Amino acid sequence: xxxxxxxxxxxxxxxxxxxxxxxxxxxxxxxxxxxxxxxxxxxxxxxxxxxxxxxxxxxxxxxxxxxxxxxxxxxxxxxxxxxxxxxxxxxxxxxxxxxxxxxxxxxxxxxxxxxxxxxxxxxxxxxxxxxxxxxxxxxxxxxxxxxxxxxxxxxxxxxxxxxxxxxxxxxxxxxxxxxxxxxxxxxxxxxxx
Numbered sequence: 385x386x387x388x389x390x391x392x393x394x395x396x397x398x399x400x401x402x403x404x405x406x407x408x409x410x411x412x413x414x415x416x417x418x419x420x421x422x423x424x425x426x427x428x429x430x431x432x433x434x435x436x437x438x439x440x441x442x443x444x445x446x447x448x449x450x451x452x453x454x455x456x457x458x459x460x461x462x463x464x465x466x467x468x469x470x471x472x473x474x475x476x477x478x479x480x481x482x483x484x485x486x487x488x489x490x491x492x493x494x495x496x497x498x499x500x501x502x503x504x505x506x507x508x509x510x511x512x513x514x515x516x517x518x519x520x521x522x523x524x525x526x527x528x529x530x531x532x533x534x535x536x537x538x539x540x541x542x543x544x545x546x547x548x549x550x551x552x553x554x555x556x557x558x559x560x561x562x563x564x565x566x567x568x569x570x571x572x573x574x575x576x577x
Contacts, residue, residue, distance in 0.1 A: 452548040498525035
């Protein structure tokens, strides 16, 4: 290649590498509206609040009674106690006998033919002691209308083997390990700046 070809090629490579740093503002349309940025111009519509809420839940444990899911946005370490992990869990009931029992229990609070179908609870784990407590329970019908809600102080118990609580605890162990590792890396990065 001659020197002119190398110069042209190096100029094109330079411009190619510079492209991510070049920005262009979109012009207003005749109606006066600014068009959406390219990253928002996809074929899918933005999810509704109900769809976003549904996407937060990850199924973790299935038993004869219910399907248990973890709200992936709620796992957090208690800022006052680094040994305590808090997470929100949902149980969608599938056992017919349990559903009938709940229907009778909450009959005065149900509207029409609604049935208590699920609950959401707040689990607290003392990680080192392998203990758990449920501090908040909200029961919902099939239209996700609140049927009953209760709060209590944390009363810690031993984690039962082969239960949804044990499955959540195991996830909690991984979460805590990740937090320790991620926290150390973040501190190191913060010290470099």
